[in-house]
């Protein structure tokens with residue numbers, strides 16, 4: 001093990017590279033050798049269509065999985081949020097980094113913007129979840145689609161596309177754009193997407209168990225893992241990826257239980273779809289599945305069918 005160099009596959013965007021270097025450092029702190037292998041994915045190449053139109057299935061993961069399968073890399077580093085809920089039988093998530101603050105923020109290059117429920121600002125986002133939530137809580141805002149990596153999006157905003165961008169705090173912070181944050185969105189109304197703020201490590205199931213164990217030991221945060229596995233159980237039951245307006249967040253309570261809340265962001269005027277449970281830590285995946293079942297049974301199935309058309 002000491003002699004083996006762990007090959008870390010990553011996308012080439014700055015955020016992906018930050019996350020991959022972060023994982024590399026954690027491995028090196030545990031006395032492992034590691035190197036990065038940079039891989040381009042379909043999601044990085046296609047920038048002219050919104051993500052929901054390309055289809056969520058594996059646009060950021062397919063090429064990485066190919067390399068996991070053929071041994072070009074040992075592990076792949078992803079934003080947990082970008083991972084489809086059901087991996088192929090050949091792959092598994094073997095570690096989750098300690099979660100960063102997982103809320104969404106507005107960033108802007110403009111000063112003195114007044115941001116409240118009646119603001120008539122132009123907001124850039126490409127997430128169907130964020131669009132649905134924004135329509136409800138910022139009814140006077142105009143929402144525009146913006147694709148590309150964080151740097152591209154910020155440039156488009158500065159070029160006049162929008163007043164603010166709605167982004168995950170985690171990515172903004174990792175890219176050191178904290179100075180541009182003009183508003184923080186609360187978790188209870190703008191509940192994040194599954195896995196937001198966490199970096200997940202994927203491997204082929206056939207990866208040498210000694211390497212798997214070493215990676216897990218160096219990188220995995222068990223408290224985060226419990227929560228994200230619960231959120232992913234929710235997403236799996238919904239059979240969704242990042243192209244549906246699903247939200248789910250699991251957090252630890254003070255007495256060491258887990259509070260899990262999830263649902264679908266609905267168009268304005270329709271009854272909200274959100275269910276919340278507080279459960280023992282070993283029941284969080286069951287709770288996630290249950291929330292998805294209730295979501296589907298209470299208007300969610302119809303909403304998803306409508307969105308497909």
Ligand SMILES: NCc1[nH]cc(CCC(=O)O)c1CC(=O)O
Pocket residue numbers: 079080081082166167168169170171172195196197198199
């Ligand atoms: N959809 C892209 C994506 N995937 C992960 C992050 C941010 C980092 C994270 O949530 O861990 C982002 C950017 C964003 O949503 O603003």
